[in-house]
Amino acid sequence: MKILNSEDKNFQSEFQEILERAKVDIKNVTSIVNDILDDIKTRGNEALKEHISRFDGWIPKSDEELEVDPALMKEAYEQMDEKLKSALHIAYDRIKAFHEKQMPKSWIDFEENGTILGQKVTPVDRAGLYIPGGKAAYPSSLLMNAIPAIVAGVEDIVVTTPTPNNEINSLLLAACHLCGIKKVFKVGGASAIAALAYGTQTIPKVDVITGPGNIFVATAKKMVYGDVNIDMIAGPSEIGIIADDGANPKYIAIDLLSQAEHDEMASSILITTSENIAKETAKEVESFLKTLSRREIAQKSIETRGAIIVAKDMRECVRLMNEIAPEHLEVMTKAPFELLPLIKHAGAIFLGENTPEPIGDYMAGPNHTLPTGSTAKFYSPLNVEHFLKKSSIISFSKNAIDELGEATALLAHTEGLEAHAKSVEIRLERK
Numbered sequence: 001m002k003i004l005n006s007e008d009k010n011f012q013s014e015f016q017e018i019l020e021r022a023k024v025d026i027k028n029v030t031s032i033v034n035d036i037l038d039d040i041k042t043r044g045n046e047a048l049k050e051h052i053s054r055f056d057g058w059i060p061k062s063d064e065e066l067e068v069d070p071a072l073m074k075e076a077y078e079q080m081d082e083k084l085k086s087a088l089h090i091a092y093d094r095i096k097a098f099h100e101k102q103m104p105k106s107w108i109d110f111e112e113n114g115t116i117l118g119q120k121v122t123p124v125d126r127a128g129l130y131i132p133g134g135k136a137a138y139p140s141s142l143l144m145n146a147i148p149a150i151v152a153g154v155e156d157i158v159v160t161t162p163t164p165n166n167e168i169n170s171l172l173l174a175a176c177h178l179c180g181i182k183k184v185f186k187v188g189g190a191s192a193i194a195a196l197a198y199g200t201q202t203i204p205k206v207d208v209i210t211g212p213g214n215i216f217v218a219t220a221k222k223m224v225y226g227d228v229n230i231d232m233i234a235g236p237s238e239i240g241i242i243a244d245d246g247a248n249p250k251y252i253a254i255d256l257l258s259q260a261e262h263d264e265m266a267s268s269i270l271i272t273t274s275e276n277i278a279k280e281t282a283k284e285v286e287s288f289l290k291t292l293s294r295r296e297i298a299q300k301s302i303e304t305r306g307a308i309i310v311a312k313d314m315r316e317c318v319r320l321m322n323e324i325a326p327e328h329l330e331v332m333t334k335a336p337f338e339l340l341p342l343i344k345h346a347g348a349i350f351l352g353e354n355t356p357e358p359i360g361d362y363m364a365g366p367n368h369t370l371p372t373g374s375t376a377k378f379y380s381p382l383n384v385e386h387f388l389k390k391s392s393i394i395s396f397s398k399n400a401i402d403e404l405g406e407a408t409a410l411l412a413h414t415e416g417l418e419a420h421a422k423s424v425e426i427r428l429e430r431k
Contacts, residue, residue, distance in 0.1 A: 001256075001282045003308045006316060018307055018324060021267045022235045022373025033190045033219045040194035045201045051191040058166040060186075063202045068168065068176075068184040076173035084171070088139065091363050092178060095143055098365030099151045102384045114397025119390050123153040126204060127387055128196035128228075130211030133161030133168065133188055139175035140361060144368050144382065145210050146179040152387035157181050158206055160196060162188020189213070193220035197228045210382055212369060231386050232379045235372040236265035239357055240326030240346070242317045242339065243281075245274035247332040248353055252277070253284030255330055255356050260301035261294040267305040269324060271317045278308045318342045325376040328357045347376045401427055 004014050039047040045063050052066075053059045060066055080088070108118035129145040132138055142159070149157050159176060161168065163186040176184055185203050187195060193213075199205030209221060210231035221230045239259040241252055256268035272278055285302060292298050311317045318339055321329065325345035333339060336351040343349060347370030348360055361368045371379035396404075405428045412420035 001285050001302050001306050001308055003278050003282060003310065005310045006312060006320070014307075015309075015320070015323075018267070018269060019374065021238070021305060022375075029215055029219050030223070033216055033223060036190040036216075037194045037197075037220065037223060040191055040200065041198045044199075048187055048191055048195060048200060048203075051189070052187060055189055055191070056162055056164045056166075056186075058163075066185050066187060066202050068173065068186060070177075070182050073173045073177040073181075073184070076170040077177040080171070080174050085174075088143075088171075088175060088178060091140070091143055092147065094363060094365040095147045095367075096151060099148045099367070099384050102148075103151065104385065104388070104390075108393060111400070113400045113403050115400040116393065116395040118393035120393055121388055121390050123149075123155070123388055124207035124229075125154075126156040126158065126206045127154045128206035128209045129157060129159045130188075130192055130196070130209060130213055130217060131159060131161045131172065132211075132213060133163055133172065139169070139171045140368065141212065142172055142175040142179065146176075146181060148367065148382060148384045149210075149387045150179065152384045154387050156204070157183070158196065158204060159184040160187050160192035160203070162186075162192070188217075190216045190220035193217060193224060197224035208387060210369065210386060229386070231369060231382050232371050232375065234369070236267065237262040237328075238267040238326050238372055239269070239328045239330065240321050240324055241270045241330045241332060242314075242321055243270060243272040243274070243277055244314065244333040245272075245277060246334050247272070247274075247277055249277060249280035249284045251353055251356070252281045252332060253288055256281075256285060256306065257288055257292065257298050257302070258356065258358055259328065260298040260306060261292060262297075262301075264297055264300040265305065266301045267307075268302060269307050269309070269326065271309045271311055271320055273311055273314055273317060275310050278310050282308060314339070315342070321346075323374075325371075325374040327370045327372045327376065328360070330355070330357060345374075345377045347371045347379075347381055398430070 004011055048066065049060045104121050106119060106121045108116060110116055127149045131142050146157060159181055161172065168186065193209060195203040196206045196209050206228060208229040212234050218233050218235065222233050237259045239256060241255060243252055252270055256270060259266045260268045270281055289295055289299055309320060311320060322344045327347040329346035330350040331339055332353050348366060350357055350360060360366060367382045369382035405424045409421040409424045
């Protein structure tokens, strides 16, 4: 694992490579995705079946075969190992409790002149959840996407997931049953995003699409934004760790690898004030790599997109990490909460050596669908507000329009909008 020093003469160019970790050439992908979107929009289910045959290796014989029977979800739930079922319920309850605290409220304010202003919060009618699938399905992603929609009050939740060889993970089905989801469709990739955005004969059009996916899924979400809302455009997983000289190199190393094992494109970055911690962590990474079942993936990630940076002091550690704006940020220092006010950009912040990133993936409660590739500078984690919309409430009394009407009309005249001005002035004639 390469070790950089912030005082080296070539550090800025090397650091720039870290900042550009999420940049990919999507020209070819965009063309392919555009064709898929147009095909689904034009031909609906027939195009879906052809795409499933092409990408997932099985041929749906009917429209009905695109959908999962809810009875299979119930059966999968009932046949779960009891300890696993208990773990799933604990996760569900903790995620739900956290997201309930996020719910914004409708409100109304009354002014003395009779003006009534307010905000009405309502859920979208239908949400589409994209859940990566196949044999390596992630039920935790289902919980993280479905529960904020449930808390927001979305009445109709639609799930799409790829099913290579028409096989679907039983734990994912069980999680769908736990969340009360009735509509699950066996389609993945850009085709699924197109079906959710535009609707087909079987899959209903939704109002918002959430959930992670590969570059084709991310590109499709970007291209349908505007026809529907989306949560974010997420890239490969990443972790940043800030550590002082008291941190445990074993903890740091395995936490870096917890993201590296996701994907060859994942990035794992440690910034520390201690040269000794840097060297010991690099050794521990090599040691742990020998034991991992996904060693090849993790090793490529570490070698090509991993880095350890030795900074001159803790303020520089935080400054550099704020520039990186990682998806996950662990703070392993003697007093981690003292750094919290200085941290500006991160998807999720894990404070203290007993708070490894995986606890956030499954059990802590906050959402694990997070902004990547420095987009934490302007994106937030998936939350209930992704499934809500706000309407402004305005009601003027006669006294209120008499008081504010002339100023309103003056501004309208200034902008050359005569009907705007007249709309107000005609009501002032009563004076």
